[in-house]
Amino acid sequence: MHNDGNVVPLHKATTDQAIQSPLTRLPVILLQVRDKAVLQLRHGLQALFDNADDILFEMTDRASDSAEQNTYFQAMRDLRLKRKSIERLFFEQIFEAFARLSRYDVTHASATLAPAGGARPDDALERTVAVEAMVNKVLNRDGMALDQLTARLSMLLGKALIEQHNPLGPTLLCEFFLQAGRNLGVGIKVKLIILKLFERYVLSDADRLYGEANRLLMAMGVLPNLQPAPARPLVARAATPVAAETQPPAPDESLPPVFLALQELLFHVRGSLAPILEARAPAQPISSRDLLRLLSYLQQHVPKPAEQDDFDLRNQLEQLLTRVSVKSGKSRVVAVADEDVINLVAMLFESILADRNLPDRLKALVGQLQIPVVKVAVLDKSFFSRSTHPARRLLNEIASAALGWSGGDEVQRDSLYLRIEQVVTRLLNDFDDDPAIFSDLLADFLAFTRDEQRRSDLLEQRTRDAEEGRAKTRLARQHVEQALNQALLGKNLPRGVLTFVQDAWSKVLLLTCLKHGDQSTQWHAAVQTMTQLIWSVQRHAEADARSRLLTLVPGLLKALREGLSGSAFDPFATSEFFSELEGLHVQLFEPESHSAKDAPELVEVLETIVLQSADEGPAQASPVPLPAEDIGMRQVDLLRLGCWVEFQEDQDTTLRCKLAAILDATGHYIFVNRTGMKVLERSRTDLALEFRRGAVRTLDDTLLFDRALESVIGNLRRLERGK
The missing domain is CATH 2.30.30.30 (SH3 type barrels.)
Structure with missing residues (x-):
């Protein structure tokens, strides 16, 4: 059997060449993590394909008719033919994802499952639901180990990485597999079967995948104090007493790894949440549940948006702690982890409210969400690492919807302002200790913004079409003006012909240019007709001028009539012009001395012709x-x-x-x-x-939240370096 341990030759001719430069900038330990993970994933994919034939063959036996049987047989054949291609594409994407870590930026990175080309909406929905279920199973079962791996990669890269951008996270692994198999010619039913096999033979071993990667990084000194945990904690454990010492306390291993990493940075800003009285006994921390009660009390007394400038949550909480301490006779403080949450959220909101991209009139509304956000983060400290957390998404969706909001004097009649105000009011009035309210509000707000977006997209498309049409007309007018000026400037022409060219034939030229373009044979023919008309009403000294005119006139008249008929020119005016034109042509056949007394009024064209438009005016x-x-x-x-x-x-x-x-x-x-x-x-x-x-x-x-978090982390790191 060939050697599966060496994965480099698999990519020698493609992936390594394509990403050679970025890979050289990655730490060697990260390359080792990648190669070890790829080895395990290769075994998983091999098991998937080895068993796919048996599974699909069994399903042919249970098929209800020959058409269904044929579907499974075709799927087996397609899977065999494309197995190598799927494996190659899957691992190429993993290599590229690791290479991208060298230039990873959380504010610009994205990890969204790409829809399969041509997929029906119902099929895409079924696939999305299936993938989300697979991802959630991994997060619920192996989330702790994945969080530890993400935290270690963040520390190694010196950048805050999130699960959705972790190359070994279930989100990206599912995306890579879907992209690798996007050319499989099978229906959604078979695709769901193959996805289930991917879950069974690849994702089911995620604990081993993350465990091996964590052990390798821990052995190299990357966050060595993070010990493996059997399961991901759903609710943060009650905080431990605050130690009056100059060194940070030992980390609480039950907390999410990303939050633990943030706690290391928050050490230097602790100590502000303490009762204002003389310490007579060691401080006793209040439980997270008691803290939530204090926050709920403050939540009911959040000042109105106009008075937000004078509200300081930490100051208000400090006063409440003083009252509790005096009443109980004990010095009560906030536990370390909960104080870190309060400080972190406070700094996040300082950054959010200083963000120039959030409209000023909405900042006061968003500022009222500080206490609800503190409460949800106390309940679930993975809030800081999970970009899909409903509370975090709600903040981001509000900011995204508000990006184009200019406000005005009548904000109380603005639908977006009113909807955000309803969200804030509902949280302040109804949020006690059940975070599910954020999911409900997020769903309602997304439904509102999607409805608004649909209407906006429709009107925007109409605006775009109208502007493109107006621009084409403006450009066509410029071509017509150029053609008129080239033909007329400096000429002495009968007034009736000059008026006809400017008022009537210019419209023929405009319609021709709009319909066929200024490079078309139709355009050149219309310009030539105008040139021939102008030549035909002037006297010429050439000997063959009269014979040329006789030859020219029949075709000229025919071209003029055809052009005018297409532009809906006034038939009476048309008849009148052709009578005048006939007279002008007759005069040209008479001796100049005989026709002088009947000569038409000539006008010399000296000024540049600029066409007017009823809706646009002259071109600027x-x-x-x-x-x-x-x-x-x-x-x-x-x-x-x-x-x-x-x-x-x-x-x-x-x-x-x-x-x-x-x-x-x-x-x-x-x-x-x-x-x-x-x-x-x-x-x-x-x-x-x-x-x-x-x-x-x-x-x-x-x-918005990611920008604020990045700014806060940067400020904390500068503070740490300055200590």
């Missing part, structure tokens, strides 16, 4: 272009469709809007508000000038 002059290296131009180039920006309209007024379209025809940037209505249009140069003078800035649409 283009600003002087800026060099590509200009700082404003570079900022414009960084804009992407769908990003939000804030324009400073005057000293007191800002406008938040989203880039909905960059028009190909004109290069203009179209911005819409939260409802999808157009609010601004800028040329590339004008936008660059506004960036350069600071009148516009790009809003950060990454997750």
Whole structure:
């Protein structure tokens, strides 16, 4: 049997070459973790494929008809043919995921299961539900070991890693397997069977996968004090008494590893939550349950949004502790882990309320959520490491929905403001100690925002279509103006012909340009007809001018009539013009001396022709272009469709809007508000000038909580280095 232990040759010709440079920047110990994990996963995949044939064959025996039997036989054949390809793609993605850790950024990374191309909505839903169930089983069964591995990888990388971005976490492993098998030509029923096999033969050994990785990292000194635990704790254990010492107390191994890592950073900010009285006896910590009662009392007295500036949770809690201590005759304090939660949440909200991307009018509302968030984090300290935690997601969804909110004088009539206010009120009034309320509120809020988003997307698409049509018309008008000016400027023409070309034939040219484009044969034919018309009403000295005119006129008249019929020109005016044109042509065949007395009024075209439009007016002059290296131009180039920006309209007024379209025809940037209505249009140069003078800035649409957590961790690390 071939040697399965060496996984490097499997990727020698592909993966290693593609990611050679990033891999060299990873610590050697991380490469060892990767290779050991890949070895185990290879054995699991081999077991999966070895047993898939037997499982599918058994199902053919139980099939109700020949069509169902054929389905399973085809699936067996497809799986055999694509087995090697699936294995190769699966491990390539694992190698690439480890390589990406060297440049990992939690604020920009994402890990979402990619939908299979062409999958029906019902099939995608079934697959998503199945995958979520598989992931949750691993988290419930082996979550503690996975948290420890994630914490150790975070420490090794010097960056806060989360489970969804851990290359060995169930989220990414399921995604890699789905992506590797996306070309399997089987229906959803068979795909679910194969997913179940992946759970049975690969994910079922996740405890061994994480245990081996943890032991390897622990042996190399990465968070060696984290001891393996048999199960993931669902509720944080009551905190232990505070020790009056200068060194951090021994870590509580029952707490989530990421929170334990944060506690090491929080050591230097402890000690502020103590009763204001002389210490007569050793301080006794209150239980987490008693702390929740104190917080619930404060929750009922949270000041209104307008008075939030004067509210300090830690100060309020300190006063309550003093009253409790005086009443009991004992010095009561908050336990270490719970104090760390309070300090961490307080710093998170300081960062959130200082975030320029959150509208000022909504900051006071969001600030009222501080106590409910403290309570849910006291109940479940995995809140800080689980990006899918309902309370954390609710904060992020509120911030995301509010990103494009500009506010106004009538906020009490704004649907988004009212919905956020309802969420805050419900939490303040109803949240006691059951975190399920966050899941309910999250579901309601997501339903509201999705409904708003559907309406906004519809209006935005209409806006985009209208603007693209308007831009095409504007560009076509410019082509028509250019053609008219090239043909007419400097010419002496009968007034009736000049009027006809400007008022009637310009419309023919415009419609032709819009329908066929300025490079089409139809456009060139329409321009040529105009040129021939102008030539036909002028006297020429050439000897063959009359014979050329005789040859030209029949085709010219035919082209003119066909063009006018397509533009719905007034039939009476058309008849009148052709009568005038016939007279002009007749005069050209008479001697110049005989026709002088009947010569038409000639007009010399001296001014540039600019066509007017009822809805747009004359085209605006283009600003002087800026060099590509200009700082404003570079900022414009960084804009992407769908990003939000804030324009400073005057000293007191800002406008938040989203880039909905960059028009190909004109290069203009179209911005819409939260409802999808157009609010601004800028040329590339004008936008660059506004960036350069600071009148516009790009809003950060990454997750608010993650930004705040990253900022707090950075501040704590700087504080630790300064001690």
